[in-house]
Amino acid sequence: MPDTLSPMARMATIGLRDAREALRDGFVLVAIAALTLAALVSFVTGAIALNGDAATYAQAKALLLKLGKDVSVIAAPELYPLKLLRGTVEQIEIMGAVIALVAGYRAAAAERGSQALALILTRPLHHWQYLAAKLAGGAGLAAVLLAVVFTVTGMLLPWVSGVALSAGDALRLVIAWGAGVLYLAGIYAMGFGLSLWARSPAAGLITAFALWLMVVLVAPQIGDTMDPDNQVAGGIYAQLSVPKAEQDRIKAGFALYETIRGGIEQASVTKHYERLTFAVLGIKDSYTGKPLGPILTEKRGDLLFLLFFTLGIGGVVLLRPINPDRLTKET
Template sequence: MLILAKKEMIDAFRNKLFITLLSMLFLLIIVSVVLGSFQIKINVESYNQSVSILKSLGKTELPPPPSFNPLSASKNFANYIGLLGALMAIVLGNASIVKERRGGTMRLILSRQIYRDGFLNGKVIGNLILLMLISLFSFVITLLAVIVISHAPITVDDIARQGLFFVISFLYMAFFLLLGLFMAILVRDGNKALLITVMIWLIISFIFPQIGDTMDMDNQLPGGFFASMGMNKADSQKVLDRFKFYESLRDGIEECSPTKHYERAGFALLNVKTGFDKNTALEVVAIKWFDVAALLAPCIILWLCAAMILLRREDIFEE
């Protein structure tokens, strides 16, 4: 199983499509993080200059330092993972099965001293390690850029928040890895399996969130429909209660999108979404436990379903 895991990692770097997507992802990450860090640096320098000017004028009452939020340098990473990271994971999951089936090596491997579940686990573990290394590299690059370029004050909790954000990013990519692998096992035609997986990705990552945002009654005007009407929270809830079925349908569609859960938990950790700046990293995860579980649970389910199909079907070797 460990030999298969190592083989998966080596084979991934022979996949031209994976290399292309990975290169584009790293290029976008580096550019966005560097630009974000420079923006934070400009804000830090502007504040320091203001303080210096006030001190030179003999002022003793100085303005408190604003929240520079060094974590904001990573906010574009969520968009890149939602697009390139998901596609990259789908390609890895699909190729891990299809290449063995087309090359006729799956039957040969399983004729050795390895069971089908070990074969599947080796494939999954190898690709998960690869995604973990990609997330770790992105975390290190982001942290170094923030420390070296921005010179913004960064705390241990900031580092923990950023680290947990990249853990959630790993879970998000793992979901699409297992989805691609599951579809490659379920559908014997490798090209058709890849096409179906991409279609599922488009629906749950783009169409479902768009439907949820469009159907949101409070999202029809800038600043919120209820706020523009001068309604408080209690009055807004009364209106929503009259459209309970409508809101339940909208929420149900939105909850089916792993991208929404990823953004909710990720943006809360990065302080992009207001209301979580006073919480520690672990407290944010505890508050957003449902969104984290909504990423982890489908991964486990897809892994188990892939194992069940692989164990029971004998035509798995043929395309």
Template sequence: MSEFLNHPVRAIAAKDLADARRDHFILIVIGFIALAALTSLVTGAIALANDVTTYNDAKATLMALGKSLDGIAAPEFYPLKLLRGAIEQIEIIGAVLGILAGFRAAVSERGRQTLALIMTRPVKSWQFLAGKYVSGVALLSLGLAAVFGLAAVTLQLTSGVGLQLADLGRIAIVWVTASAYVMVFYSLTFVLTLWAKSPANALLLSFALWLLVVLVAPQVGDTLDPDNQVAGGVFKQLHVPKAEQNRIKAGYAGFETIRNGIEAASVTKHFERFSFAVLGIKDSYTGKPLGPILVEKRGDFLWILFTSLGLAALMLARPINANRLTKE
């Protein structure tokens, strides 16, 4: 037991978490994500609660008049759809959080000239890097857990529709996926910062990649989608049958391959597709059982997971040259 408690990986992770608590910066960013998510959530939850109240009042009125409710289908309410704003905030600001956390974890040792001292101790290079990675996983996953936890409590208290155990399970799945998504940007920025001659240049490059992956690629894909040129979709608005849709799409299959390739290059788009499906935010998945959704969307989840693990492996792969890194 004592050997585990004194293990270098654990010691470095604990030190990094303590540093994060002291400077409060990461906690402030997490608080900002929570505030932005809850702002959009509360508005929708209040509207949903009004719809629930209206239905219950109408039902009570009919029953008071002695009217039968047989044959009248009760409306279905889906509170998880209100998490759309929270997912979008994590897509954008959560990725920024990963960048800042990764930059802080790497530059803290460079800035205080402690890296050379650490490496003189009986600590292997991979143990140092693994400790940094473990602290990043703990910090970011716990922060996102707080965001999703607050969102779930808000839905429970304000939407007028109680969350079921299955709903909490869906939220938990998305939380795990969101943690892996944010760790993509943590690992990327950590690697760039630790190995760049100038930490400032590494941070600028990280944000340039963030701009390309999070904002540009998904937006280009959406803008080039012919079916997105009308709110709700051209095919849906014109009531085009599915078979006819497929025939029309076959006419521009090459264009569609390029457009989808641009979207698929973005880990953000995969996170959005997976989360929107699991939470039922996208109408075609609303009310569907979770099992078939996970089977259908496993490709998006695996893309996020393998990207995150691949960058983690890159982070741990190369030995540290402490002398070079401490020469600023």
């Protein structure tokens, strides 16, 4: 790396070199292909069913017109193709997070294994600049990965379902893409930081996976399982026909329990990502067909949690200094 380069140019060089290495061994291409295929498989069955509903309505409407009857006698079905992306979001939560963790591990392990990191740090490059370049590369990887996933699904969804996407639907997809980039960038930073600081990159990856399991799988499941209303389809209160006032009275007696349960669930960044995207895409029924503005206003807390999670993890990585002497002694 020439010493005459500006700090930004040095950072760009590091990021581009990481991208070339990832492309050379096929990791990026395999990750993109795997996540895109999983996303397509997750929505194709529902899309075919939606296509059938749209085709049935079109045939009925054509028959009425042919008979000279008023088409208003049959109500147009409410078709929301973005609801079919539920499985896509869930694939990003789990499979996307695994890809981000492995990518972070690879970014740290590649140079530690070859002792190149200690050599790079002898150049006129601040430690935080090197780390920022690595984090930016991870965010770029997440952006490209999810751009491919949402572009492919957005193009195929109207074709498979038979329902065209509107400009508003496209905007919702862009917002879901941005939320996904924040989510995966934070997971990448966690994998990269732990793999860089640990005694060995493998130990860092194991620690990162343990934390990932807690954040992505354990905490959300504990929160859902501890909620008595989730134990019966449709909700236990609805099944027992308990009036709203009585529900509130019962819940008041378990205020501490609900606080603990809610706190565990709120600690999961995955849950915040899911709530935001499910609302924006209209996957959750209470947000289906609602304007985007009020949804974003209501869900700004989930968006802020995502933002602070990613910035917080990234900030910790940037602020922790690298010890070149320790790295050079590794075997």
